[in-house]
Amino acid sequence: MMETTKPKVWINNQIVPWKEAHVPILSHGLSRGSAIFEAFGIHEDPEGTAAFRMDMHLERLMQTAKLLGMQLKYSTKEIADAVATLASVNKSGRGLVKIMAYWGEEAIINLVLRSKLDVAIFTIPASEELSLDQAKPISVCFSRWRKLHPETVPVEAKACANYLNGYLIRKDANDRGFDIGVVVGTDGFVAEGSIESMFIVKDGILKTPCLGRILKSVTRNSILHLAKDEGIAVEETSLQKDDIYSADEIFTCHTGIKISPVKLFEDRELAAPGPVTARLSQIMDDVLTFKNKKYSHWFQKLCLAGI
Numbered sequence: 001m002m003e004t005t006k007p008k009v010w011i012n013n014q015i016v017p018w019k020e021a022h023v024p025i026l027s028h029g030l031s032r033g034s035a036i037f038e039a040f041g042i043h044e045d046p047e048g049t050a051a052f053r054m055d056m057h058l059e060r061l062m063q064t065a066k067l068l069g070m071q072l073k074y075s076t077k078e079i080a081d082a083v084a085t086l087a088s089v090n091k092s093g094r095g096l097v098k099i100m101a102y103w104g105e106e107a108i109i110n111l112v113l114r115s116k117l118d119v120a121i122f123t124i125p126a127s128e129e130l131s132l133d134q135a136k137p138i139s140v141c142f143s144r145w146r147k148l149h150p151e152t153v154p155v156e157a158k159a160c161a162n163y164l165n166g167y168l169i170r171k172d173a174n175d176r177g178f179d180i181g182v183v184v185g186t187d188g189f190v191a192e193g194s195i196e197s198m199f200i201v202k203d204g205i206l207k208t209p210c211l212g213r214i215l216k217s218v219t220r221n222s223i224l225h226l227a228k229d230e231g232i233a234v235e236e237t238s239l240q241k242d243d244i245y246s247a248d249e250i251f252t253c254h255t256g257i258k259i260s261p262v263k264l265f266e267d268r269e270l271a272a273p274g275p276v277t278a279r280l281s282q283i284m285d286d287v288l289t290f291k292n293k294k295y296s297h298w299f300q301k302l303c304l305a306g307i
């Protein structure tokens with residue numbers, strides 16, 4: 001994106017040019033890695049734009065802050081209103097909203113700050129790099145790293161620092177020629193990918209690891225709803241490595257791409273997409289392109305067309 005065409009950014013109730021959206025290098029958010037965040041999709045229909053499950057994402061942002069003993073400067077309602085304002089200022093179409101909450105103040109030795117978190121909101125247009133809506137079959141391996149243990153940090157918190165684990169998982173997989181890696185927890189059960197949740201299909205049953213040791217993915221929650229409504233049997237259960245090796249279908253999901261069918265797991269080739277994965281992808285597509293109106297309550301309107 002050219003500097004002049006970059007969208008504006010909402011920071012602490014002010015709308016500023018993209019290049020003015022900075023924090024000091026010694027801010028607590030950067031130097032201690034304490035920032036938290038959320039990301040969700042903006043979708044376009046003939047009437048305008050809408051955010052996909054923004055209510056659930058903002059609830060998770062507040063829950064992240066709570067799990068870490070932090071408080072934001074703005075309420076859920078103020079942030080939701082700011083997203084709508086910014087989307088309209090930027091005339092945002094299909095893309096993502098990314099919300100960062102962080103201590104922007106410098107903290108040289110002070111580890112525990114008592115001030116409320118700054119908030120910055122970005123609208124990021126769909127691009128080749130984001131590859132939204134381009135679900136391609138992917139190759140996946142088990143990572144040599146383990147998932148962070150929930151007694152060391154709250155893994156349900158969408159905290160930037162937790163993504164060091166995600167970075168290592170992804171790097172390890174990429175270095176070995178795979179698209180993504182999946183981690184097993186220290187309890188021996190399969191957890192998730194760096195930025196994605198895991199699903200398998202075995203004998204017609206859709207299975208996914210239980211909450212508690214993974215991020216409360218909004219996409220995972222949406223897929224479970226869609227599957228149940230479609231009459232697909234669903235189990236939230238502990239999965240072992242063997243369950244993955246012997247699955248009939250495997251897919252991953254996250255906000256950006258929704259459902260990615262797995263074509264290769266370690267050395268095993270799979271149909272990608274298999275029949276259940278294809279069915280769920282189609283339903284998800286219909287929801288996100290407003291052909292299926294049953295889930296219209298999952299969208300929060302941002303801007304009306306032409307305004």
Ligand SMILES: Cc1ncc(COP(=O)(O)O)c(C=O)c1O
Pocket residue numbers: 166192193194195196197215216217218219220253254255256
């Ligand atoms: C560790 C992890 N698991 C799962 C997900 C998927 O979550 P969501 O569907 O809310 O994007 C993400 C996405 O950010 C993630 O970082």
